[in-house]
Amino acid sequence: MERVKRFLKASGDLKHRVAETLSGEILEAAQTIRDRLASGGKLLLMGNGGSAADSQHIAAELIGRFKKERTAIPAIALTVDSSSLTALGNDYGFEAIFSRQIEALATAKDAVMGISTSGNSQNVIRALNLARNMGAATIGLMGHGGGKMKDCVDICIVVPSDDTARIQEVHITIGHIICEIIEQDLIHERKI
Secondary structure (H helix, E strand, C coil), rough: HHHHHHHHHHHHHHHHHHHHHHHHHHHHHHHHHHHHHHCCCEEEEEECCCCHHHHHHHHHHCCCCCCCCCCCEEECCCCCCHHHHHHHHHHHHHHHHHHHHHHHEEEECEEEEEEEECCCCCCHHHHHHHHHHCCEEEEEEHHHHHHHHHCCCCCCEEECCCHHHHHHHHHHHHHHHHHHHHHHHHHHHCCC
16 A cells, blocks of 8 residues: 555656646647647647557547537547558658658648657657658657757657656646646637
């Protein structure tokens, strides 16, 4: 029982630290995505492993509903099309699985979010660099000091931890906060 309490306390303490140090960056990310959506753009998300799951989770919250009944919000997780992912991986290499999709799907109106606990996922970095060069707003959710990814995003949210499990717990919390702000703001502005 004490071990469970220790894990929960560590997660809660990290979330408290993020609340004190990264609230401004989280709000900026939510407002940037909201503004891109309100101007006819979409949100594209990507990551590997647990971060791929987080990408899908966030996209699903926006396409479906988070807390309010409303029209769908355009969000695409670049992690779900197994035919594209395997073809791109086979033909261009694993490093290109997201950048080729960005090349095909992204526009300067869009927001692109990369999620990487290490901040060093080469396929995510490559795609974020391309998205940024195309004029899309880029947002990174990272841990472990941000890695190389912190230098290729417009909005950098680095969870201050080296514990992958705790970082992932905070990433999905941040994703939920972003979804809630977007939903509240777009409903209030009657954009959805």
